[in-house]
Amino acid sequence: MNATFFLDASLAALTLAVAAYAIFAREAFTGVVAFISYGLLLALIWVRLSAVDVALTEAAIGSGVTGALLIGAAARIGDGDAAASERLGPLAKSLCALLCAAASGGIAAAVLSLPPEPPTLAPLAVQGLPETGLGNPVTGVLLAYRAIDTLLESVVLVLALVGVWSFARDADWGGRPESLGAPAPDGALVFLGQLLPPLGVIIGVHLVWTGANEPGGAFQGGTILAAMWILVMVAGLRDAPSVGHPWLRFALVAGPALFIAIGVAGFAIAGAFLAYPEGYAKPLILLVEAGLTLSIAVALGLLALGAPMRKAQR
Numbered sequence: 097m098n099a100t101f102f103l104d105a106s107l108a109a110l111t112l113a114v115a116a117y118a119i120f121a122r123e124a125f126t127g128v129v130a131f132i133s134y135g136l137l138l139a140l141i142w143v144r145l146s147a148v149d150v151a152l153t154e155a156a157i158g159s160g161v162t163g164a165l166l167i168g169a170a171a172r173i174g175d176g177d178a179a180a181s182e183r184l185g186p187l188a189k190s191l192c193a194l195l196c197a198a199a200s201g202g203i204a205a206a207v208l209s210l211p212p213e214p215p216t217l218a219p220l221a222v223q224g225l226p227e228t229g230l231g232n233p234v235t236g237v238l239l240a241y242r243a244i245d246t247l248l249e250s251v252v253l254v255l256a257l258v259g260v261w262s263f264a265r266d267a268d269w270g271g272r273p274e275s276l277g278a279p280a281p282d283g284a285l286v287f288l289g290q291l292l293p294p295l296g297v298i299i300g301v302h303l304v305w306t307g308a309n310e311p312g313g314a315f316q317g318g319t320i321l322a323a324m325w326i327l328v329m330v331a332g333l334r335d336a337p338s339v340g341h342p343w344l345r346f347a348l349v350a351g352p353a354l355f356i357a358i359g360v361a362g363f364a365i366a367g368a369f370l371a372y373p374e375g376y377a378k379p380l381i382l383l384v385e386a387g388l389t390l391s392i393a394v395a396l397g398l399l400a401l402g403a404p405m406r407k408a409q410r
Contacts, residue, residue: 138158251352264404268405271339271404
């Protein structure tokens, strides 16, 4: 038994223990903290599996955006979480446990049934990577080889937000979503809302800038920026913006619109949709990444806020 095996075994045991603690925690805030810790441990596991891009996504989504949302929800629920849990009868709890166990068993069966050496296109992707000027193969796949998939994913975020906004009442259309809460001015949440956003913005921008050559990219960076925005609003330091603001809607569609414009320009300058001219692939990809970062951050933040529920201030 070497040190590497001991590290991996300890990390796996700690992850399972934290996951169990998050499930059986009696208080909502305690369970949220355990859930965020669980996401960070999963990120470490992905790093151990040499999937740094996946680790960054897990940390940004699992411990960033989702963590900020759950913290806000726990703060708003307050002392009513235990009473709400007690309203679930033994049958409902057993059914939830059974469904979770079935889902876990299905995922485990799928993973264990994979062949020892699955087919892969990784060598071909790496072989063609120098033509794009990129050093990160994940960015090359997302923005060059499968750019249309990435484009559609960015458009789906906008459509999802439109679907959420459609639940607003006619009188509230163009107004503000419901406030995420107003914690105590001297509380820990307000302290975190003042301390973490400057650091989070630097990390988010850094991930986007280095995503062309190192692990990172628009999705990871935009998610961290969205998490910082949500944290500020959850802490009550800023109110939710009005969804009718032109700047907000411009930021929402800027990334997909820029992506489509560069894709259409590919017909004239490179002979195909979403094709990059020789020698200009990397600058154009970085430009698309910058636009997508802004749109992803705004879309995720607005999705977290929900539909407008307050009339616009005139």
